[in-house]
Amino acid sequence: MPEFTKEKEIFFEHLRRAGFKKTSQRELILDVFLKTEGHLSAEDLYNIVKVEDPTVGFTTVYRTLKLLVECGLAREERLGDGRARYEHLYNHQHHDHLICTQCGQLIEFYSEEIENKQDEIAANHGFHPTRHSLRIWGICSECQVKRQAAGR
Amino acid sequence: MPEFTKEKEIFFEHLRRAGFKKTSQRELILDVFLKTEGHLSAEDLYNIVKVEDPTVGFTTVYRTLKLLVECGLAREERLGDGRARYEHLYNHQHHDHLICTQCGQLIEFYSEEIENKQDEIAANHGFHPTRHSLRIWGICSECQVKRQAAGR
């Protein structure tokens, strides 16, 4: 397992500042979260963590995810299935999502122009942005082909 | 009460096509929804509808909102408070939202450039977009002033 040294420092520093404690559960959850790619629900992560340590509870995973969001190591997104999903920001730049409503496929994209335009709009309203979320739902190219084949 | 003739046609046509029926409850809910500005939760709308007809149930409001989304008369958004909010598209052009995490204020904005860029990105991925949502969270100008006054 990689060390994730920098990320751990960020996390532990956040805990220290808030007067919270460093525990083996929190460290394990961070490790598992960082090494897993994808958009995980709290339950998904819980299931993966359980493999490494079956004694860890769902509540702890859930609460640790909130902490990770607070210190900027995780991002919470709702992609349309009614539950929160989390992605880590280890070796990831900020991005937005295309979401296929047919097969659930996620495509990540990044647009400098859109980012700049957003900042410009916020500034025009005297608004100080802290985070944003751009989601585009539709039909991915694979599903369009399937649809045509089905004659729709 | 305005007639909302065009909107009713759209709604009733949608019902007809899907083999659903036109009922007084559905018509009342549509009327109340269209004449109310803002971002309503299903419960908000239910409470307003109850004033006009106390016999209408929450379930019917809830199910009617889903129908209105289906036929494009309503848009569902999650603005961060954990519940779905609905806005009607009567005399409204598409827009996105700035959301103040301090006071909850909503600012609507529209950017042709961002819209175009989104379409371009979708096209580059062979993706056929059906809807999108861009939300920017942060601190509105009023709350920034309050914060400074409080010395933060």
Add this chain to the structure above:
DNA sequence: CTCTCTGCAAATCTTTTGCAGTCCT
């Protein structure tokens, strides 16, 4: 008449919290 709709109540599902015992610092 038939098939959908309605409103109620109850079920679901996710997220959140209270608590008693345990573990960092």
Add this chain to the structure above:
DNA sequence: AGGACTGCAAAAGATTTGCAGAGAG
């Protein structure tokens, strides 16, 4: 030692569904 943490179980919310009687077509 003291306060935070953990895991369980239960609460809280929002959303969704089953059902029996009512109503549209």
